[in-house]
Amino acid sequence: MQTNIKTRFAPSPTGYMHIGNLRTALYSYLLAKSQGGKFVLRIEDTDRSRLVEGAVEVIVDTLKTAGIEYDEGPYVQSERLDIYREYAEKLIESGHAYRCFCTQERLDSLKDEKGIGGYDGFCRSLTPEQVRENLDKKLPYVIRQKMPDKGVTKYTDMIYGEVAIDNSELNDQILIKADGYPTYNFCHVIDDYLMGITHVIRGNEYLVSTPKYCLLYDAFGWDRPVYVHLPLLMGKDGDGNVSKLSKRHGAVSFQDLLAEGYLPEAVVNYIALLGWCPKDTNQEFFTIKELEKLFSMDGISKSPAVFDYEKLRWFNSEYIKKMSDEEFDNRTIPVLEKLLSSDMNLKRLSGLLHTRISAFSDIEDSVKFITELQPVDMSFYTNKKNKTTPEICRDILADCLPILEQAEKWDNDSLFAVLKEYCANSGRKAGAVMWAVRVAVARQTVTPGGATELMDIFGREKSIERIKLALSELSENA
RNA sequence: GGCCCGUUGGUCAAGCGGUUAAGACACCGGCCUCUCACGCCGGUAACACCAGUUCGAUUCUGGUACGGGUCACCA
Numbered sequence: 311m312q313t314n315i316k317t318r319f320a321p322s323p324t325g326y327m328h329i330g331n332l333r334t335a336l337y338s339y340l341l342a343k344s345q346g347g348k349f350v351l352r353i354e355d356t357d358r359s360r361l362v363e364g365a366v367e368v369i370v371d372t373l374k375t376a377g378i379e380y381d382e383g384p385y386v387q388s389e390r391l392d393i394y395r396e397y398a399e400k401l402i403e404s405g406h407a408y409r410c411f412c413t414q415e416r417l418d419s420l421k422d423e424k425g426i427g428g429y430d431g432f433c434r435s436l437t438p439e440q441v442r443e444n445l446d447k448k449l450p451y452v453i454r455q456k457m458p459d460k461g462v463t464k465y466t467d468m469i470y471g472e473v474a475i476d477n478s479e480l481n482d483q484i485l486i487k488a489d490g491y492p493t494y495n496f497c498h499v500i501d502d503y504l505m506g507i508t509h510v511i512r513g514n515e516y517l518v519s520t521p522k523y524c525l526l527y528d529a530f531g532w533d534r535p536v537y538v539h540l541p542l543l544m545g546k547d548g549d550g551n552v553s554k555l556s557k558r559h560g561a562v563s564f565q566d567l568l569a570e571g572y573l574p575e576a577v578v579n580y581i582a583l584l585g586w587c588p589k590d591t592n593q594e595f596f597t598i599k600e601l602e603k604l605f606s607m608d609g610i611s612k613s614p615a616v617f618d619y620e621k622l623r624w625f626n627s628e629y630i631k632k633m634s635d636e637e638f639d640n641r642t643i644p645v646l647e648k649l650l651s652s653d654m655n656l657k658r659l660s661g662l663l664h665t666r667i668s669a670f671s672d673i674e675d676s677v678k679f680i681t682e683l684q685p686v687d688m689s690f691y692t693n694k695k696n697k698t699t700p701e702i703c704r705d706i707l708a709d710c711l712p713i714l715e716q717a718e719k720w721d722n723d724s725l726f727a728v729l730k731e732y733c734a735n736s737g738r739k740a741g742a743v744m745w746a747v748r749v750a751v752a753r754q755t756v757t758p759g760g761a762t763e764l765m766d767i768f769g770r771e772k773s774i775e776r777i778k779l780a781l782s783e784l785s786e787n788a
Numbered sequence: 789g790g791c792c793c794g795u796u797g798g799u800c801a802a803g804c805g806g807u808u809a810a811g812a813c814a815c816c817g818g819c820c821u822c823u824c825a826c827g828c829c830g831g832u833a834a835c836a837c838c839a840g841u842u843c844g845a846u847u848c849u850g851g852u853a854c855g856g857g858u859c860a861c862c863a
Binding site for chain 1: 791811855859
């Protein structure tokens with residue numbers, strides 16, 4: 311076990327937190343915490359064209375809501391420009407980097423001629439005099455890393471093992487842009503070193519470019535960090551094709567998921583298990599504190615994982631069921647108040663919903679039948695198990711209507727007793743009677759709660775009204 | 789296209805040379821129940837392919853296929 315381990319999460323402020331990024335943050339955080347280390351947050355905002363207002367707050371809020379606490383930061387790269395500049399100059403002095411004055415036009419034509427891939431190193435051979443001259447003319451320039459033209463650069467990834475890339479595959483990448491801002495390729499290395507990052511945890515998309523960063527460490531004579539590349543998070547589209555999880559696959563930002571009624575703990579729990587599996591246990595429910603203890607790198611998978619909304623829904627429904635009734639009501643009743651008239655027994659309805667929704671956004675659909683008079687298909691009245699048909703239901707309803715109209719008390723227990731008594735007197739099965747009443751009142755086959763529970767919520771007047779309507783429909787069509 | 793990585797049921801996954809190849813989601817069936825849901829019980833379903841190493845390969849090696857990633861003055 312390594313002591314003084316330090317990891318970081320270094321997102322760029324895009325205005326939303328992609329769920330894949332959040333998972334990277336989580337693993338990074340967990341790796342540090344599992345070994346008593348530190349976790350730092352750094353904002354990589356060196357692309358001025360993509361600045362988004364309030365984006366840093368989104369990152370900070372997301373981490374907080376997810377339960378990921380950072381020990382240092384947020385460091386902001388745009389505030390550290392001088393540092394990068396200084397280190398870039400050092401590289402020029404030591405011959406590991408050079409100024410490049412090539413115009414965009416020349417770069418474009420290069421691309422056209424040679425297809426995709428690389429800079430041709432034209433400015434490598436500029437003499438000091440030529441550079442001086444260009445500088446005096448105030449020509450814009452970038453600083454590029456000088457890659458070795460032969461050989462192989464290797465490193466050991468904690469997940470993938472040894473990775474070896476031919477240096478000929480490496481481009482003379484830009485370290486400092488013409489606007490003076492550094493590129494990710496450069497400043498993340500400087501920062502990771504300066505901030506004492508021991509383990510660099512990031513997505514698999516960096517696996518191949520990491521040798522370039524290794525070369526930077528080497529050029530400065532610094533020790534390379536441990537690299538941990540994570541398998542990507544994939545999404546599946548309607549045709550069954552998988553690709554990097556993106557907006558076309560549905561809600562992919564943490565905020566979107568919360569807005570759809572997912573609980574933060576459920577989301578965190580689910581994504582923790584997407585690409586990682588605990589050792590020696592089949593446990594699948596974890597608090598973040600438990601994860602901090604249990605997490606270990608050898609449980610990380612090598613292959614990409616498809617984000618499955620169904621399973622997230624299941625996790626979420628489990629977390630919802632774990633909520634106390636009070637918590638659940640507090641969250642649900644305000645929503646119901648907006649959707650329904652307030653003279654209904656919303657608390658009772660909320661109770662019925664507790665074990666029946668998987669996300670809070672389900673509420674609207676599951677109570678729609680209360681306010682809307684939905685079209686009824688006569689087949690709804692046919693139920694094999696309870697041996698009902700539209701005719702039988704018509705007869706049942708005709709019998710029950712006067713009984714219900716005369717019911718003294720209108721609550722679930724009383725109504726249930728009344729109908730039960732009818733069953734006894736008529737010799738009908740309770741299941742059949744309840745089926746008929748329930749479908750008549752709700753006008754759909756799947757409902758949150760049973761017949762008498764629904765009548766309780768609807769109240770006497772509305773229940774009777776709907777049963778009368780059902781009766782007339784059944785008389786016409788049956 | 790070059791380079792790199794990956795491949796156990798529809799999905800997440802355990803497995804780390806000998807197993808009846810776990811478990812979870814989804815799906816199907818049953819029980820419970822006044823419906824649905826919950827809960828409980830059960831079921832269908834997988835080692836991409838071909839060689840090699842080995843007494844023995846899901847597990848090791850090579851190739852093929854398929855999938856993914858990457859080749860920016862984006863991160």
